[in-house]
Amino acid sequence: MRRTSEIPSESFDHILAWLNPDRDKAAALYLDLRRSLVKIFAWNRCGDPEGLTDETFDRVARQVDYLINTFEGNPNLFFYGVARNLIKEHQKKAKSYISIDDVDVPAEAPQLIDDEDDDMREECLRDCLKELTRDKRDLILAYYAKEKQPKIEDRARLAQQIGVSIETLRVRMCRIRASLEECIVRRLKHRARRNATD
Amino acid sequence: MQRIESNFIVKGTRENDKMNEESVTDTLARRFLLGEVDDFERKRIERLFISEPEINTKILLAEDDLIEDYLENSLTPSDRDKFLGQYGYTAAERQKLRIAKSIKEYAAAEARLTQTAPAIATWRTFLASLRQRRMLFIPIAAVLTLSVLLAAAWLVQLNLKKADENNRRLVIERELAELNARPGAPEDPSRVPALILLPISIRSVGPQTEMKRRADIPVVQLDLLSNQKDKYRSYQAVVRRVGTNDHFKISGLQMENGPKGNFIRVKLPIHLLQDGFYQVVLSPDSEPSANEEYSFTVSE
Numbered sequence: 001m002r003r004t005s006e007i008p009s010e011s012f013d014h015i016l017a018w019l020n021p022d023r024d025k026a027a028a029l030y031l032d033l034r035r036s037l038v039k040i041f042a043w044n045r046c047g048d049p050e051g052l053t054d055e056t057f058d059r060v061a062r063q064v065d066y067l068i069n070t071f072e073g074n075p076n077l078f079f080y081g082v083a084r085n086l087i088k089e090h091q092k093k094a095k096s097y098i099s100i101d102d103v104d105v106p107a108e109a110p111q112l113i114d115d116e117d118d119d120m121r122e123e124c125l126r127d128c129l130k131e132l133t134r135d136k137r138d139l140i141l142a143y144y145a146k147e148k149q150p151k152i153e154d155r156a157r158l159a160q161q162i163g164v165s166i167e168t169l170r171v172r173m174c175r176i177r178a179s180l181e182e183c184i185v186r187r188l189k190h191r192a193r194r195n196a197t198d
Numbered sequence: 199m200q201r202i203e204s205n206f207i208v209k210g211t212r213e214n215d216k217m218n219e220e221s222v223t224d225t226l227a228r229r230f231l232l233g234e235v236d237d238f239e240r241k242r243i244e245r246l247f248i249s250e251p252e253i254n255t256k257i258l259l260a261e262d263d264l265i266e267d268y269l270e271n272s273l274t275p276s277d278r279d280k281f282l283g284q285y286g287y288t289a290a291e292r293q294k295l296r297i298a299k300s301i302k303e304y305a306a307a308e309a310r311l312t313q314t315a316p317a318i319a320t321w322r323t324f325l326a327s328l329r330q331r332r333m334l335f336i337p338i339a340a341v342l343t344l345s346v347l348l349a350a351a352w353l354v355q356l357n358l359k360k361a362d363e364n365n366r367r368l369v370i371e372r373e374l375a376e377l378n379a380r381p382g383a384p385e386d387p388s389r390v391p392a393l394i395l396l397p398i399s400i401r402s403v404g405p406q407t408e409m410k411r412r413a414d415i416p417v418v419q420l421d422l423l424s425n426q427k428d429k430y431r432s433y434q435a436v437v438r439r440v441g442t443n444d445h446f447k448i449s450g451l452q453m454e455n456g457p458k459g460n461f462i463r464v465k466l467p468i469h470l471l472q473d474g475f476y477q478v479v480l481s482p483d484s485e486p487s488a489n490e491e492y493s494f495t496v497s498e
Contacts, residue, residue: 039247042288076249122300144305181298
């Protein structure tokens, strides 16, 4: 089930401070950690990775004051530990549903997400591309323009053009695509909510 | 105060993770993403994923490759099933797949558009370069604008000249039509002198018939003797000053019979005649090809 994070702003500040004393660096680390947790929940077939990520942060927020003073090591690993517990809980819950109802309940799948149409998605994609800088937009469109063998040759040429290695280009594209994907998901959710209230 | 160690929660030490870091190869990352590793290996890779930026990047890149392979239909049937087992399981993952597909399709469509419209792109580049070089753009634009204005003015002038010429010709032809509309009795020779012309085809070699212009004689008459046996309802005469474009056409002329035989009378206002050599082509209105030619000169 989708849920909204209930972290009080003070606790959120403490989480950031725990991740890194520099607030800008902490904000970047927070976003990376959040994306990683969403991925881990998805890889473990949890129906609502975003919601479970919120829940992870909520649980950590409740003990962050204590953790700042006592925990040693990479804070991300503590978050991972909490996420693992949630995955276990989620899997137990799914199993118990199967045994009771004798039906296949994979996860909480928000229907709205499956209901979006191609036009709406493309509109959101266009809007999100406009939010990128021109360089980034041109780069990502050039990067994904071809398939198979022409794709490999094209990307090598692209890397040469901008003076980076293919690996660096791949990393850069991975980040741009991730932010583009997040923008599209955000816009689609916003539209779905608006449609639901209309 | 009791210290909480990260390995207390997630099991396994960070030293062990460091040791195992090297073992996360591209192949292993791909197997992990397809759900082919056991639970222990899965947790080890997840821990590295969340705590080691390099491993994180490596796995994300492997995932990008895997998604692209799926969208390009490059996975083996077995890998495709495993992929869908992982990435088609939740609505959120399915949505991300659709978004990745949309991005690729959009990029491919944009590339096709650019390829099919190279001329447009070239023009855009050209115009963009002109915009960037305003110093060059402004004089070129000024010259182009001036050229267009001059061409337009020339066209207007040309049309006005043509219209004037047409009007002048219409006035002359109306005057000629009125002058020649009334055959009837011969004019007084002192007022309208007649010039008898033989067709060139039968004229003997001799001096050219000459007409002197005089200020007191407003009209001259040409008697065009005809040798044709057939008689037509009406005739037309085209009078042309040789070496110029000046020519007048008089239609509706009638064949008359005189002491020297059949002839066509053509009256011309003297103000239309200038010094020079004139040619007259006479033909039936209904059969312009059956013509006879005459000539004369005009002088002061």
